[in-house]
Amino acid sequence: MSSRDAILAAVRARQPAARALPEVPLFDAEYAGDLVPRFAMALEKMGGRWLDADASVPLATQIRLLYPSAQRFCSAVAGMDGFASPGADAAALANVDVGIVQAAFGVAETGSLFLSEHEYGNNALGYLAQHLLVLLHPTQLVGNLHQAYQRPEWRSARYAALVTGPSATADIEGVLIRGAQGVRSLTVLALANP
Amino acid sequence: MSRRVDHVKAARTFIQDEPHIKFHDQRLWGLRQLRDGQAHGIAEWEQLRELASQIKEHTLSHLGDYLEQFERNATANGVIVHWAADAAEHNRIVHEILSAQAVTLLVKSKSMLTEECEMRPYLEARGIAVVETDLGERIQQLDHEMPSHIVVPAVHKLRGDVAQVFAENIGTDPTNDDPAYLAEGMRQDTRPYFLKAGAGMTGCNFAVAETGSVVVCTNEGNADLSANVPPLHIASIGIEKLIPRQSDLGVFIRMLSRSALGSPITQYTSHFRAPKAGGAMHFILVDNGRSARLAMDDFWYSLKCIRCGACMNTCPVYRRSGGLSYGGVYAGPIGAIINPTFDLKKYSALPFASTLNGSCSNVCPVKINIHEQIYKWRQIVAEQGELGFIKKESMKLAGKVLADPKRYRAFSEGSNRAIDTLPRALLYNPFNAWGKQRELPTPAAQTFHQWYAAQRKEQADE
Numbered sequence: 001m002s003s004r005d006a007i008l009a010a011v012r013a014r015q016p017a018a019r020a021l022p023e024v025p026l027f028d029a030e031y032a033g034d035l036v037p038r039f040a041m042a043l044e045k046m047g048g049r050w051l052d053a054d055a056s057v058p059l060a061t062q063i064r065l066l067y068p069s070a071q072r073f074c075s076a077v078a079g080m081d082g083f084a085s086p087g088a089d090a091a092a093l094a095n096v097d098v099g100i101v102q103a104a105f106g107v108a109e110t111g112s113l114f115l116s117e118h119e120y121g122n123n124a125l126g127y128l129a130q131h132l133l134v135l136l137h138p139t140q141l142v143g144n145l146h147q148a149y150q151r152p153e154w155r156s157a158r159y160a161a162l163v164t165g166p167s168a169t170a171d172i173e174g175v176l177i178r179g180a181q182g183v184r185s186l187t188v189l190a191l192a193n194p
Numbered sequence: 195m196s197r198r199v200d201h202v203k204a205a206r207t208f209i210q211d212e213p214h215i216k217f218h219d220q221r222l223w224g225l226r227q228l229r230d231g232q233a234h235g236i237a238e239w240e241q242l243r244e245l246a247s248q249i250k251e252h253t254l255s256h257l258g259d260y261l262e263q264f265e266r267n268a269t270a271n272g273v274i275v276h277w278a279a280d281a282a283e284h285n286r287i288v289h290e291i292l293s294a295q296a297v298t299l300l301v302k303s304k305s306m307l308t309e310e311c312e313m314r315p316y317l318e319a320r321g322i323a324v325v326e327t328d329l330g331e332r333i334q335q336l337d338h339e340m341p342s343h344i345v346v347p348a349v350h351k352l353r354g355d356v357a358q359v360f361a362e363n364i365g366t367d368p369t370n371d372d373p374a375y376l377a378e379g380m381r382q383d384t385r386p387y388f389l390k391a392g393a394g395m396t397g398c399n400f401a402v403a404e405t406g407s408v409v410v411c412t413n414e415g416n417a418d419l420s421a422n423v424p425p426l427h428i429a430s431i432g433i434e435k436l437i438p439r440q441s442d443l444g445v446f447i448r449m450l451s452r453s454a455l456g457s458p459i460t461q462y463t464s465h466f467r468a469p470k471a472g473g474a475m476h477f478i479l480v481d482n483g484r485s486a487r488l489a490m491d492d493f494w495y496s497l498k499c500i501r502c503g504a505c506m507n508t509c510p511v512y513r514r515s516g517g518l519s520y521g522g523v524y525a526g527p528i529g530a531i532i533n534p535t536f537d538l539k540k541y542s543a544l545p546f547a548s549t550l551n552g553s554c555s556n557v558c559p560v561k562i563n564i565h566e567q568i569y570k571w572r573q574i575v576a577e578q579g580e581l582g583f584i585k586k587e588s589m590k591l592a593g594k595v596l597a598d599p600k601r602y603r604a605f606s607e608g609s610n611r612a613i614d615t616l617p618r619a620l621l622y623n624p625f626n627a628w629g630k631q632r633e634l635p636t637p638a639a640q641t642f643h644q645w646y647a648a649q650r651k652e653q654a655d656e
Binding site: 002003004006007008010011012013014015016017018019020021022024025027030042045046047088090091094109110111112117123124126127128144145146148149150154157158159160161162163164165166167168169170171172173174175177179180181182183 | 217221224237238245248249251252254255256257258261262265271277278279283327328329330333346347348349351352353356373374376377381384385388389405413414415416418419421422423424433438440441442443444445447448455457458459460461462463464465466467468469470471472479481485486488489494
């Protein structure tokens with residue numbers, strides 16, 4: 001018998017008497033109003049930064065101003081003047097200073113951003129870059145994680161992450177350090193309403 | 195293999211080191227307090243715990259079907275699914291996958307399952323370098339120690355210890371123990387490994403049957419680097435990690451990091467459903483004793499565990515003895531009930547590393563009755579004759595004394611006199627483990643019985 005069949009047979013012979021699967025409510029009553037302040041606060045608690053874009057200035061210009069010492073920008077968002085796009089080679093992104101992506105949606109409860117291979121172009125962009133700038137339409141916010149898991153974007157994503165602030169560690173004496181193995185900072189630039 | 199772990203003896207060195215034990219205790223209690231803050235901030239917290247418990251119990255009672263559904267969906271997504279009956283088979287499968295692609299360097303994120311399987315030495319003996327990329331886990335790897343905590347693996351170390359380990363291994367300045375400097379040193383050292391590695395490996399926090407995907411929760415970004423930069427991703431999955439539906443993730447993700455670290459979510463909650471374009475993804479479903487545990491009437495509930503570590507952070511014995519003293523992959527209260535299922539003889543002391551205060555059960559996000567299981571393990575250990583000689587003989591004596599009022603009175607009067615009059619060397623003898631870190635209380639002038647008798651006499655005389 002293969003290990004597969006042996007494991008399944010053992011599990012079936014030993015699993016306890018059937019228990020019912022509960023329905024999970026959305027617990028969304030408290031997320032009825034404007035979600036933007038709540039998202040921004042949650043994001044900042046997790047070490048991210050919230051900024052409102054200025055509709056009168058080109059986005060690329062605003063982004064360059066946010067990172068005055070950055071040399072290499074790489075944008076997975078189309079139509080950004082003068083920024084390279086990520087290619088298929090992950091390791092080639094190791095020298096990127098600022099990665100630019102646009103999140104499909106955000107989660108107000110936690111300040112999380114939905115990013116999949118469709119938003120990253122190359123997934124490594126979100127982790128090898130030194131800093132990550134995330135564009136977000138403030139209309140694309142859900143209240144809590146239960147609602148987030150109802151979104152359709154999950155279905156077409158091979159890889160999808162809820163990204164909440166920059167990478168962090170507190171493994172040495174509990175001292176919080178932003179910028180562990182992934183990006184050192186994460187900034188959300190909220191797009192003006194179209 | 196099954197040399198008995200002596201928890202008390204193993205904890206001795208750690209306990210004698212005042213700065214380490216003090217920090218350890220405070221840091222973990224701090225995590226417990228942060229957890230409370232988060233839990234109290236969610237009105238439906240207790241409802242979420244109940245839901246999580248029910249979902250896990252439902253899944254475990256239908257585990258065969260969910261495993262097949264998971265395999266079917268993952269396979270349809272282009273993932274290659276393997277099954278491993280035990281640690282040896284798991285390691286062999288990993289080695290086969292890696293050698294088929296001529297991989298000589300594997301970067302990995304933290305996985306208690308691969309610790310359980312002792313995979314690193316297995317691969318290293320076969321010419322494959324394995325680099326842990328979680329900071330705490332890397333510290334432990336370089337120091338040749340097991341993780342002492344399932345969420346914060348190097349929590350028993352102080353900055354000076356890390357400075358020394360890193361100076362010896364990755365060339366940082368031995369006199370600089372600033373945590374930011376040390377973390378940066380690790381980042382600089384690890385980056386090239388991500389870029390060079392032929393494969394990346396992660397564990398799995400949740401495996402969703404409905405979608406065939408695995409979910410990994412981390413803070414450092416190392417799991418996402420391990421899985422996304424090299425062309426090949428292997429995920430090791432304990433068969434108890436299954437949950438039925440994507441919507442169930444809402445319940446578990448809301449509670450995992452809140453329970454573990456007191457943060458609303460980990461920085462990265464990553465969902466791996468299918469291999470990236472041009473890449474390959476392998477899932478290994480591992481039993482390694484889990485199906486046997488499923489058959490244990492009292493103990494199958496421990497399979498609900500989502501490895502948050504909240505029971506460890508709240509446990510007074512764990513906080514004051516350190517994870518390494520448990521001598522197994524899993525420490526703390528959860529270790530006290532999981533390790534004996536692997537090897538009762540070896541881990542027979544662990545169910546006694548508890549005050550049975552029940553705090554572990556109260557903070558558990560999936561409502562495992564941990565302290566009740568600890569008590570049940572004690573009964574089994576006693577039945578199987580695995581109690582140590584001193585514990586056994588003193589319990590026999592205590593049983594006799596407590597069962598007989600006359601003997602009890604004679605003993606309690608006698609022991610009060612004894613504390614007063616016996617020399618310290620006799621009271622704090624090597625058989626009195628209790629007295630090692632404690633002072634005996636000042637004895638009362640009278641026992642309760644003597645006082646009661648005197649009162650009755652006084653009243654009668656009035």
